[in-house]
Structures are given as structure tokens and as C-alpha cells.
Amino acid sequence: MTDPFSQLPGAVNGDEGVEHFGDPVREQRRLLAGDAIVPRGDRAVVRVAGEDRLTWLDSITSQALKRLTPGESTELLVLDPHGHIEHAAAVVDDGEAVWLIADAGDAPKLAKWLGMMRFRARVEVAERPDLRVVxxxxxxxxxxRAVGAALHPADRPLVWRDPWTGVGQGGWQYARVEEHPGTQLAWAEAIVDEAGAAALAEHGDVAGLLAAEALRIAAWRPRWSREVDERSLPHETDWLRSAVHLDKGCYRGQETVAKVHNLGHPPRRVAMLHLDGSESVLPAPGAVVRDGESEAGRITSVARHHELGPIALxxxxxxxxxxxxxxxxxDGVAVAAAQEVVVPADAGATAEVPRITRLSRRPLAQ
Structure with missing residues (x-):
């Protein structure tokens, strides 16, 4: 399928899609003002149909979905038995099917896993490579423009509105700030077909992926393709905020989620770094972060923000x-980084466990 956005004047294409259209900083401002749309070549669509779709997804993922209403947006995680993140997806239901938007590298794996988990559930899972995300x-x-171009099955536009703007029902926020930066970014994504994408490209006023990434990082918002590795727990990136319902029934990995949240601490934590821009170099994801001579962690996402300058998660x-x-x-240059704590080191251990009076080991008086 031809990408109409990649053919626009000034388009600089990367591995995941159009990175920018000639001026990433201006594109950020236009995007933030609500004037520009971003072709998300780094996102893909999976459709789950069938009368059991909501109860089935509720039983195998981190999110409470049984009562999801048509047009309502949320997100989910698929965890392994030890609570590590395997998949992540945005969720919107149109009344007849659930539409999942996932990072492009994860969508085929997510669809395959869901297909393997159907058993006797009355559901149908299908990747939709014919559709695009903006x-x-x-x-x-x-x-x-985006809502008008979106698919409208069951007379409802397929538009997902990011729940990162607040703490979801059953969720929990570890960040200790008066105002979370995520509240300031009303991000949304629309599912469009080829004709809808062509109409949006013809209108113009577009921004590239670099602009979207800069706004995401500034909002402390994690994503599967950047912040997740084989050891990732949802607590480490504050993803309990929007993708985990702590009070729902059992699901794979739920025991670890509860144990870390109530009794322990996640072994790692995400932070936003303000990078020294005097060297005019940006680290790549995977770059080592050091505390003196010790390795403190790794860069997962990086961007140049139009106000904050070079930033990273x-x-x-x-x-x-x-x-x-x-x-x-x-590349042999030590770039100074000022840390802004997102998940504090003492995150977790939130349960108020009552003290039990210890029994004396001394023998009872005769």
C-alpha cells in the first residue's frame, strides 16, 4: 500500500515512517496547537470481533474491559506469568468489535498470541495491514479532519483518546508531582483507510514522528517499542497509571503485579533526563547512563523538545x-544529564499491612 505522506514535499522518511517534513521544531508547535496530524507509520491495527470479545480480553489482559462502552478508550498490557510486559495496545470498541492499536513491531506478535488464546471463546482476531493510524x-x-477521515463502523469514528491524561479507574500513579505532564497532552489516534489517508495528505499541515516523540517523552509516556524489554514490569514506567486495573479479577501476571505494588519495589525506575545540549549530540536508545563509574541504566527514548531542549527517558x-x-x-563524549524523577525508588509497598502481635517465646508461668 502506497504511503501518500511519504510523497509530500520535504518528507524525510525513516525506518518507521516519515520522521519530519523539514522543520521538526515548527512541526512540534503545530502539533501541540492542534493544527497538524502525524502519520503513524510506527503503529498498526488489530481487530477483535465476536460476542465474547470484551469478557475474553478482560480475562487475559491487565485491563478491566467487561463494561467498556462503545467509543470509550483505554489501553491494556499482556503480561507473562512473572508479570513482565509482553505486549501493549490502545483499545477502542465500536459496539461490534474491539480495535487495538499497537506499535508496528508488536502488532503481528500480539495478533498471533491472541489467536492462540481463543480456545472456545467466540472471537475472531485479524491484523489489518490495509489500515493506517494518524x-x-x-x-x-x-x-x-482526523475524525472526519476515520473509519465509522457502527456509525462511530474509530478514534482512540489516550487515557494517559489521568489515572484510570483501578489504576495507580507513582509519580509524586502536583501536576503530571501527561495531563497537558490530549493525544489521540484515528484509524483510517487508504482513501482517508490520501485526503489527509492532500490537505497538508502534517508533522513527523520526531515531533510526536518529543511530546510523548515530555509527557513521561511509555511505549512498547522504546521502554519495554524482556525484564520490564509495568510499575517501572508508571504504567499502572493507565494500563493496569488493580482491582479486577485474575489474569496472567496478576500475582506479580499485586506483590510488587503491595509489598515490594520494582527493581528499576524510569526517569526523564534533561541533557546538556552544548555538545550538539544526542544519544541513541540503548546508550549507557552512568553514575560515576557505575552503570545506572540505559536511554530508552530521546528527542529535541521545542521548549525543553534535548530530553530523554x-x-x-x-x-x-x-x-x-x-x-x-x-560516541566517547560524556553528556551531562539532570534527572527528573518519574517513578521514585520507594515506589510500591503501598499496602497497609496490620502489625501482628508477636508471641513471646518465654515459657508460660506455672
Missing amino acids: GFVAGGAAEE AVLTRRTPADAPLVVDV
């Missing part, structure tokens, strides 16, 4: 002090 910030002209060890003077290795 992103926008709600509240402006871009929203009107990094997954650090829990033992890394919140005030440690960190540096990032970039």
Missing part, C-alpha cells in the same frame, strides 16, 4: 540516587 492533539482543526536501577549527577555515553 495521531493528533485534540481540541483543534486537526481533530476535525531512561530506565535506571532503583539504587540510583535521585540527585545523582548522571552522564550519558555518546
Whole structure:
């Protein structure tokens, strides 16, 4: 399927889609103002149909979905038996099917896993490579264009509105801030077909993936293709905030989620780093973050923000002090990094476990 956005003037294409259209900083501002849309070549669509779709997905994922209403948005995680993240997806239901939007590298694996888990459930799982995803910030002209171009099965536009703007029902926030930066980004994504994508491309006023990434990082928002590895627990990136319902029934990995949240601490924690821009170099994802001579963690996402300058998300060890003077290795250059704590080191252990009176070991008096 031809990408109409990649043919626009100034389009600079990367492995995942159009990175920018000539001016990433201006594109960020247009995007944030609600004027531009982003072609999300890095996202893909999976459709789950059938009368059991909501109860079935509820039983095998981290999110409470049984009472999801048509048009309502949420997100889910698929965990392994030890609570590690395997898949992540945005969720919107149209009344007849659940539409999942996942990072492009994860969508085929997610669809395959869901297909293997059907058993006797009355569901049908299908990848939809014929469809595209476009992103926008709600509240402006871009929203009107994207909603108009979106597919409308069951007379409802397929538009997912990111729940990261607040703590979801049954969720929990570890970040200790008066105002979470996620509340300021009303992000949304629309599912469009080839004709809808062509109409949006013809209109213009588009932004690239670099602009979307910069806004995401500034909002402390994790994603599967960047912040997740084989050891990732949802607590480490504050993903309990929007993708985990702590009070729902059992699902795979639920025991670990509850144990870490109520009694323990996640072994790692995400932080946002403000990078020294004087060297004019940006680290790549995977770059080592150091606290003195010790390795403190790794960069997972990086961008140049139109106001904050060079910023990054990094997954650090829990033992890394919140005030440690960190540096990032970039091609032999040590780039200084100021840490902004997202998940504190003492996150978790939230249960108020009553003290039990200890019985004396002394023999009873005769």
C-alpha cells in the first residue's frame, strides 16, 4: 500500500515512517496547537470481533474491559506469568468489535498470541495491514479532519483518546508531582483507510514522528517499542497509571503485579533526563547512563523538545540516587544529564499491612 505522506514535499522518511517534513521544531508547535496530524507509520491495527470479545480480553489482559462502552478508550498490557510486559495496545470498541492499536513491531506478535488464546471463546482476531493510524492533539482543526477521515463502523469514528491524561479507574500513579505532564497532552489516534489517508495528505499541515516523540517523552509516556524489554514490569514506567486495573479479577501476571505494588519495589525506575545540549549530540536508545563509574541504566527514548531542549527517558536501577549527577555515553563524549524523577525508588509497598502481635517465646508461668 502506497504511503501518500511519504510523497509530500520535504518528507524525510525513516525506518518507521516519515520522521519530519523539514522543520521538526515548527512541526512540534503545530502539533501541540492542534493544527497538524502525524502519520503513524510506527503503529498498526488489530481487530477483535465476536460476542465474547470484551469478557475474553478482560480475562487475559491487565485491563478491566467487561463494561467498556462503545467509543470509550483505554489501553491494556499482556503480561507473562512473572508479570513482565509482553505486549501493549490502545483499545477502542465500536459496539461490534474491539480495535487495538499497537506499535508496528508488536502488532503481528500480539495478533498471533491472541489467536492462540481463543480456545472456545467466540472471537475472531485479524491484523489489518490495509489500515493506517494518524495521531493528533485534540481540541483543534486537526481533530476535525482526523475524525472526519476515520473509519465509522457502527456509525462511530474509530478514534482512540489516550487515557494517559489521568489515572484510570483501578489504576495507580507513582509519580509524586502536583501536576503530571501527561495531563497537558490530549493525544489521540484515528484509524483510517487508504482513501482517508490520501485526503489527509492532500490537505497538508502534517508533522513527523520526531515531533510526536518529543511530546510523548515530555509527557513521561511509555511505549512498547522504546521502554519495554524482556525484564520490564509495568510499575517501572508508571504504567499502572493507565494500563493496569488493580482491582479486577485474575489474569496472567496478576500475582506479580499485586506483590510488587503491595509489598515490594520494582527493581528499576524510569526517569526523564534533561541533557546538556552544548555538545550538539544526542544519544541513541540503548546508550549507557552512568553514575560515576557505575552503570545506572540505559536511554530508552530521546528527542529535541521545542521548549525543553534535548530530553530523554531512561530506565535506571532503583539504587540510583535521585540527585545523582548522571552522564550519558555518546560516541566517547560524556553528556551531562539532570534527572527528573518519574517513578521514585520507594515506589510500591503501598499496602497497609496490620502489625501482628508477636508471641513471646518465654515459657508460660506455672
